[in-house]
Amino acid sequence: MLFRLEALRQVDAFLGIHGIPYAIIGGIANAVRGEPRATHDADLKVLVKGMTIAQFRALAEARFKPYRRPWLGRAESSLIISLEVASDMIVDLLVAVLPYEEQAIQQAELIEFDELRLPVCTAEDLIIHKAIAGRTKDWLDIEGILLRQRGKLDAAYIRNWLAQFAEALEKPELIARFDELVDW
Numbered sequence: 598m599l600f601r602l603e604a605l606r607q608v609d610a611f612l613g614i615h616g617i618p619y620a621i622i623g624g625i626a627n628a629v630r631g632e633p634r635a636t637h638d639a640d641l642k643v644l645v646k647g648m649t650i651a652q653f654r655a656l657a658e659a660r661f662k663p664y665r666r667p668w669l670g671r672a673e674s675s676l677i678i679s680l681e682v683a684s685d686m687i688v689d690l691l692v693a694v695l696p697y698e699e700q701a702i703q704q705a706e707l708i709e710f711d712e713l714r715l716p717v718c719t720a721e722d723l724i725i726h727k728a729i730a731g732r733t734k735d736w737l738d739i740e741g742i743l744l745r746q747r748g749k750l751d752a753a754y755i756r757n758w759l760a761q762f763a764e765a766l767e768k769p770e771l772i773a774r775f776d777e778l779v780d781w
Contacts, residue, residue, distance in 0.1 A: 601625070604686035605639060606713055611660055612643065617653075619643040620705035620718040622691070622726050629708055630720040632741030634734075638679075638687040642718070642726075644702050650692055654678050657690060697758060701726075720746045725758045728771050736774065743778055752779060 605621075612619055620626075624636025645653045661680035664687050678690040693699055705716035718726070720742055727735035727742075743750070756772060763771040 604682040620702045620716045627738045640689045643690045644693045
């Protein structure tokens, strides 16, 4: 985790200098909220205000080496900015565009990683992010979060947002799958 902490330290400092709030999501948040698993990158949801996404991309890519993911297509139009940071660590900055994402960033809790305090999304918001991503490993992560956070989760909050995303994305299975996992 040492190399990842150095990468996170550098990105945290960069975002702080530019007044860009963020929350750690993905595998690192999963290690805090659920069951740790191997991850090859760090995922951060960022709230870019006062500049365009293109301006933010240029700023980030001037500070860190851009990393191109072939599956993203044209990077300039993507809401994902992949960067190579400290010791070849990949950090994905996922630009928040929805009010829900802004709320999730605002609700993030500061968690200590050695001497570094970083904002990590809540367990509820991590479940919502992972359900929307919908990969097999995301649903396995959700199971781990539910086990570790048993009795501490705001299920009504999760169901409310999953119902809204299920409708907007035309994926009614989101809420049904979550309810299956909660009911074991």
